[in-house]
Each structure stands twice: as structure tokens, then as C-alpha cells.
Amino acid sequence: MPDNDPLLETFKHTAYQVSGHGRRQVHILKDAMAEEDGKRDADIYGQGQIIEDFQDKIADYLGKESAVFFPSGTMAQQIALRIWCDRKSLNKVAYHPLCHLEIHEENGLKELHHIEPILLADKDRLIELADVVDMPDQVAVLLLELPQREIGGQLPDFGTLEAISAFCRTNGIKLHLDGARLFEVLPYYQKTAAEVCALFDSVYVSFYKGIGAIAGAMLAGPKDFIAEAKVWKRRHGGDLISLYPYILTADHFFDQRVGKMAQYYADAQTLAALFNGCHGVWTEPLIPVSNMFHVHFDFPKETVQSLLEDLYRTTGIGLTGTLREQGRNECSFEVSVGDQYQNIPQEKLSQMFELLNSRLPLLP
């Protein structure tokens, strides 16, 4: 890590942190492997009990016919969109302007698949039914991300989802779910994963966000769709001879954490309220709908940064290791509540927020 990042350095030395499950270190793999006797056969090019059992387990959980494990969501989602486009002989998809494929994948969808995205809605709000109904172009598939991560993890209400899904079915548009944080939104919807996924033709979920494994993703959908996805997985270079290091950890932490999402969600609401009680600080969404939200400071990045460094040293509680500048007089960071939140003594947390709130008005 660079020496010139004192916020990150100070953050790393805090005793408690409000986000996540802990530092990403090699022990995550060691922990997951501890119960393994080592005698199980490796998966070989997509075959074998380790991979097949986990694919079946997650397909079942998502209420889909079939599923295939991918090393990354980037690969899984490009392939999902490609298959739906090929089937309709139409290389157009619709998604949010801050969709992962649009801003984090170096234009893989365009460079590798020659698929053109239609951006729906404004950057700072969710896709609504009207955006879909009024789409200027025909598309083969619409991608919805639940929750919309880049705007703090916002969610449409379930009725909107149902209406969009119904419209897509009537109009021959496939609906794909970017469910990178699907597990995390189920407590808000009060639905099972299968109930949410029933609205979608294909679904991707990730195992290193709320689940906290190392890497890896699952793509689920109809049998013939998944069979095609496996061919594309080979083409992309994702059909590794063995994927078990990721599968074993994903499976281990799925069992450990998928039942804890309601706790993370409740904790996120409590924590967001604490932030919102501070002068010049607000969260997006105001009341979280999952374990995640964004924290905004109505102050310049540099001043917040020194304040936080000092706060971490004084209280031993870390809020974030990085701040994102948002114009000259605002900055923000992301919170994803995980196992670590419950480790913080309630009293220490209250004291930290009191201290933060007492210092903020002094900022220039």
C-alpha cells in the first residue's frame, strides 16, 4: 500500500470497523479449508461433485432449473446478455447508467461481444416502469441490479419489479438480475430468493459481498441457457481445470452467513441513523434497505480526511479507508455491514459518534 495514504493506514490499525467481515487476508481460505480432509477429488473442467453439488444447491435456492459457477460476475453477466442477444439476433441491452458493465469492466461487453447498451433512467435514481415502457430502442434484454449499488444500494418496491417483469414478458424482453447483493435485500422484500428470481429469466449472484468468500459467482436460469453459458465460459477462459478453491470457500461462507442478512440489515439501519444524527452528514438511502448505504459529508474531502484520521486514533473505531470526492465541498464512502459491526461495544460506538458530531461543525 502507498505510504501516502494516511487515512487507509490509520483505518487498518483500528481495533473495530463498522463495515464488512474483516480484512481480506489469506486466513479466509484457511478458515474455509479447516474442516476439509483433503481427500475430495478436484472438480475437473466443470465436472465433479464439488462443483456440481454447489451449482445444484444454489440453483435450488434461487428457484432456477440450472446454475453454473463462474470465477467472476463480470464474465457471468456478459455471457448472460450475449446469450439473450444472440437468441433474439439483436445486440442491444438496457441497463442503468451506473451498471457494473458500464463503469467497471473496461467496456468488455462492447469490445468482446459488440453489444450496445441503452442507458435507462438518470444516474442518481432507480429505473422505473416508465423508463422501460418508454425505451427508445428495442432491446433483447433488460438488466436490473438489486440493490443499485452505486447510488447507495437503493431498491424499487416489489410491485414495481413485478410490473417491469410483466411488461418485459409481454413484450418479449428478457429480464436479467444483477444480484451481486441479492441475499442482502431479501429481508427488506420479505421474500425468498426464489420469489424474487421468479420475476427474472436469468440471475447472477456473488459470493464475496455479503457472503464474504474470496471470489466467484453463480449464473442461474433455464437448462438450455446454462448449457450455452458453459460453452461461453470455456470461450472466455473461465472454464478452469479446477475452481474448487473458490467453490469450497463460497459454500462454507454461504452456509455461515446467508441466514445473517436480516441482522446486517437491522444493523445498517441503526448505523445509518447514527450517521444521520451528525451535523452535515447524511446517508443514501436515508433508511437503508439492505446491509449497505453511502455516507455523505457536506464538507471537502481533505478536511474530512484529517478529521477521520484523528477520530480513528482517538476512538479505535474505523469508518472507512477511502473517501470519494464529490465536487469541491462534498465527499462520501460506502458502508456494507457484516460480521464486524456486532464486535463494536455499543458505548464506544456512541462515544465515537458524539465526538464526530462535536467536531464536524468546526470544519471550514
Add this chain to the structure above:
Amino acid sequence: MPDNDPLLETFKHTAYQVSGHGRRQVHILKDAMAEEDGKRDADIYGQGQIIEDFQDKIADYLGKESAVFFPSGTMAQQIALRIWCDRKSLNKVAYHPLCHLEIHEENGLKELHHIEPILLADKDRLIELADVVDMPDQVAVLLLELPQREIGGQLPDFGTLEAISAFCRTNGIKLHLDGARLFEVLPYYQKTAAEVCALFDSVYVSFYKGIGAIAGAMLAGPKDFIAEAKVWKRRHGGDLISLYPYILTADHFFDQRVGKMAQYYADAQTLAALFNGCHGVWTEPLIPVSNMFHVHFDFPKETVQSLLEDLYRTTGIGLTGTLREQGRNECSFEVSVGDQYQNIPQEKLSQMFELLNSRLPLLP
């Protein structure tokens, strides 16, 4: 595994096996992790000490400016060819008809990168200088695989390599090395990896053949080439948040086995001679030039299969778990000598070959 594969089942229950480093089981990961205290930070999206140190180490070993770790060779090689093609604005490459990209990747090179391959030489022989000089089309890059795996792991002599390299440089053709088994051929050439790689503009090596790790590959070349490869790695979905499970095992087994290639090579020569001493059996190459060769039986697959099953049960030594049919009256399998060969008591091995040789003439 299917119940209907008695050869594979019997093979798996043998006490000794002539090929490989042992069964691909989860203990490979556990063994490599045993010395880890777990406190090292994970690599994050291509950054961090674990990935950067290993990339530098292998770049150094290969005598190249820079290197990037990939989850798979499929991904690494398509990307290498794509970059060279883009630089020349010419979507044509030349390689052997049995090149990995041509027969094992579901046409990824064509489907994702729209690159057209020119197939050089006949299927059953190596690419020679004349094939390159007489190429019918202009190409951006020529790929050579050392050794040519699908024809038993044959190798051109070093002079031929030098001549092809010189011709390519003079004629503005980039030369890429498919070095999936590069470590394994160095004892034959009596060259360092850097001496061989100096003839090539870019090089891919694999860590799960002779090295025997779980999966993973390295692509090495000039700095600007590797910087571009990292962008494409993101596009392909290969820039996983963390690749350390593969990197740690690759590094562990690289150190353990890269110095043993001369032993594997010598053992392969001894073993091939034993096969060639049997009635109706021959190896390709006749005298191996690496740790690998193919064994051909001039008998139908079904009859060889029952003979081998019986042989495995009687002697406890396994030769192969799968036979490839080659026309009606021939079958073959691949041998890659690794750590397991040295475990077989010499006397047991001789007895096994005597038994094999005494039974072969009785085949129909």
C-alpha cells in the same frame, strides 16, 4: 464419475501410477497453504504483494520485462494474440492445426475476438521454417507451442526456432510462445527459460502441468504489452478481486518442482523405452524430448482396455485412466511423468511390462 468407466475406476485404485504428481484432490491446496500463517493481505484486483511479487519473479525467470497472472491460459493466449493483431490492424494469426486455441476453446478466438487463424503444417508434424516462409497470408502473429502436445510433445531443434524467430522479426510478424509445458523442455534444449523466451515477443506458461499446482497461467512480455493485457483481463472477467488461492499454490509448487524437470525428462525416456519394448506398442516421440509422450497400441481400444484393467488389478500399477480410439485398430494415451514415477519399485515396474508384453500378442 460414471459407473460405466471400469478402466478409470480400476486405474484410480492402483497403488502406483506412471504419470503425474498424484490424484487431483483438495489436499494440493491444503499442502500449499500449510506454511501460510494466514495474515498476508489478499491481492485486490491485480494489486498487492502476493500477486506482484509472483509476477516479478516469473517475469525475471522468463527474462521478460513484465508479466501478469491469469486464471487460465485460454484467457492469456487469446488476449496476447488480440493485442498483437490490434497493433497491426490485422486480424490474422498463424498456428498449428492442433493448437489449443483451435481445438479446445470452443472457438473463443473467433467468437470473442474475430481473429482468423491460418493453420500451418500438417496435423501430424511440427511447424518448420518452410511453413512460415511459405505462409499464404500475411499474419500479425505466429504462435508456436513447445512442445507440440497433441502429437506427443514433439519439439523443433533450437536452430529451427532461431531461424523462425529471425524470419518473423525481419518480416514484422510477432512470435508468441505457447509455453504450457515450457519448463518441461528446458532440459532437452539445455537452455534457460530466458534463452528460449528471448526468441519470442510474448510467452505464456502454465502452472498445473509439470508444476502441478491447481490452475493459473502467466503471460509475459514487454511492459506496454502487459499493461494492455491487464485491461483485456478485466474485460474477459479474469481480473478477480483475489487470485491468491491459485498464486500461492503456483508459487509453492514452482519452487518445489521447477528444478525436477531433468529428472522427469530422464524418467520419461526410460519409461518410453519400456513401452517400445512391448509387442505392438510404440511411443510418439520414440525418444521423448520432455516429460511427456503418447503411447500407441496397434490394437482396438476395447481389447486394450480389458487387458489394462486386468493388468492394473494384477500388478497394482496404473498406466492410464482413459484410452483414445484412433481408427478401428489403434488406440493411444498420454503420459506426463511427474513425482509419482519415482515411487514405483523398479522390480514391480519391470514385472508389469513383462506381463504386458506377454499378453499383447494374444490379443485378437
